[in-house]
Amino acid sequence: MVVPVAHGGPRVSAAPSDIRHAREVWRLSWPAIGHMLLLTAVFVVDRAIIGKTSDAALASMQISTVLVWTLTSIFTAFSTATLAIAGRAIGSGNPREASRAATTSVAAAAASGVVVMVAARLASPLVLAFAFPHAGSDVLANVGAYLDVALFALPLVFVEAAMASVLHAGGDTRSPLLAAVVGNGINLVLSCVLVFGLCGAPKLGVVGVAIGFLAAALAEVAVLSVVLARRRGPIDLQRYGLSWDSALARRLMRVACPAIVDKTAYAGGYLVFVALIGWLGPAAMAANQVISSIEAICFLTAEGFGIAAGSLVAQQIGANQRARAEASMRTAAWLAVTVVAPLGLLFALAARPLLTMFGGSSEVVALGASSLIVAGLSQPFMAYATVMRMALRGAGATRSVLCVTLLGTLLVRLPLGYLLAVPGGLGLFGVWLACLCDWVLEAAVLSLIVRGQSWKTETV
Secondary structure, three states, X not given: OEEOOOOOOOEEOOOOOHHHHHHHHHHHHHHHHHHHHHHHHHHHHHHXXXXXXXXXXXXXHHXXXXXXXXXXXXXXXXXXXXXXXXXXXXXXXXXXXXXXXXXXHHHHHHHHHHHHHHHHHXXXXXXXXXXOOOOOHHHHHHHHHHHHHHHHHHHHHHHHHHHHHHHHHOOOOHHHHHHHHHHHHHHHHHHHHHHHOHHHOOOOOHHHHHHHHHHHHHHHHHHHHHHHHHOOOOOOHHHHOOOOOHHHHHHHHHHHHHHHHHHHHHHHHHHHHHHHHHOOOHHHHHHHHHHHHXXXXXXXXXXXXXXXXXXXXXXXXXXXOHHHHHHHHHHHHHHHHHHHHHHHHHHHHOHHHHHHHOOOOHHHHHHHHHHHHXXXXXXXXXXXXXXXXXXXXXXXXXXHHHHHHHHHHHHHHHHHHHHHHOOOOOHHHHHHHHHHHHHHHHHHHHHHHHHHOHHHHOOO
């Protein structure tokens, strides 16, 4: 195991027992799980607050938050390269390169955030008119008002993701969690004040939650900036300063490009997936929204274990401990399965009560119960595949992960979902059955990739 120390390079400890290894994975995982849940909580809280104002405002959040999530999901994939390169540098005992990778990555994230922000602001009117022609003028007006403010947060969100990956590379998952706690608190208070006009403030509606989102992103970047500026250890900006390294930037882009394409394919597949469910009618859309909200608990938990796995794998490959890296991957994956599988079983056994608890009407409950059972059965496979994806990205094997995404999305989830749902007449149940098949296939293929060992020699 690689353990970052206060000064200099890493310290390689004696081979730990399986229990000690699992404890190390858990130590890194639980703050990462909390971080992922809180990043999503910002959008959930905003929807809940806006839901108290008007139907048009609430409907607009279904569009605007998906658009913002899509942009951030795709372009923060750049942080995958940050984790792989900075983690390897830390593992190999090269804190200078790790610090340069950190500053170069943050600068590149800020620049790309500005470019994406400008492009999104210019393109959003055309995209909204083309993609949502029947949304209604009131809904689209609210979407535009939200995006006019929220898009300014994109550079900050990109920088936060890069900073968090830098800290993850050094084995620190708690500082990003602290930043997310601060950001969520600011978003909640400021959004309530500005949406409802409390304390003499004007009532701003969706603009209020957009300002809250922007303020939360700014607060998170501020917290992480203080942490990085004061940190002494493998990432030491006080000692090595702020610098731009063109060679490192090219390495970051080489690793990041497949990850960005991977995220683009995944996000695009998700949008097509949602469109497919849209063909099934409003009740199917409502049922799917509730099921997705329930399933998100498992997915974000698996991503937390994946962050821990990616961090350990990057460091251990840098320290030339490839067998230990594989052990970290497998330990994190099976821990995720152990935690998530009981939740999946709960989904299957208590589908109707859960759907009712999450606000489903009698029609939604009747339509979604069988689908939630299938979603519950898919959770162990989802957890295993998600952790292995993120672990392989930590190893720099982003092209292999891209191939798995394309295989699962384009050859299984979307075509099989359509065939089962529409010609097969299974509706929403058929869509989720296709998801189960996709996760089973991806878990199997990722397991074969890990056994193949070629990921251990990836150049980053």
